[in-house]
Every structure is written in structure tokens, then in C-alpha cells.
Amino acid sequence: MIEIRCIIAVVERGKAEKVVDAAKSAGANGATIFYGRGTGESEVKKFLNMHVEASKEIILILTEIDKYKNIMNAMVEAGQLKKPGTGIIFTVPVTNLIGLHHREEFEE
DSSP: OOOEEEEEEEEETTOHHHHHHHHHHTTOOOOEEEEEEOSOHHHHHHHHOOOOOSEEEEEEEEEETTTHHHHHHHHHHHHTTTSTTSEEEEEEEEOSOOOOTTGGGGOO
């Protein structure tokens, strides 16, 4: 069985489409985008004296382990995620994957 990673990115509202387009160009088959609200805004204001938008877009991408680094790097660049206050990105391993329409791509 092929190892799968889930890339999770939390970006400023309105930036997800650009980040997902970059991910697809780097090999991602698709993405799920949903909306959220951050709770760390007041702490950032206190310590860094900067505004951070509370509304966020959360991106989930499932991909094979050998593709995730290229996809993740493209997302970081497109979203300028190395700049403070622009978002975060991380991965988690995926086990027991059931119900993915394109699942056969992940199976041997």
C-alpha cells in the first residue's frame, strides 16, 4: 500500500484559490477548502503589535508521500507562508483511507 500524507494549510481569507492552483501545478489532484476563524489574534496584537485577520481558509490535500514535498513547497511560495502572519502549513500521515473517489490512484 502507498503511504499517504495530508497537507493542511491555514491561510488568510481570499488566498486559498491561489495556493490550491499552485498545489495542482505541482502535482496535487485536488483539494478541499473550508472556512474558519482564528483565536490567536488578540495574543498577536499584544506581543507583536500587528493585525492578523481572524477569518481563515483551511486547505486539505491528500497525496502520495513522494509528491508532498513539491506540493508543499509550491503552496508555501504561492501563499508566501514564510512571512509572519500569512498562515501555517503542516502534514500528517493518513491511515485507514476509505471513500475517496479517486482512491485507486493511492492503491497498488
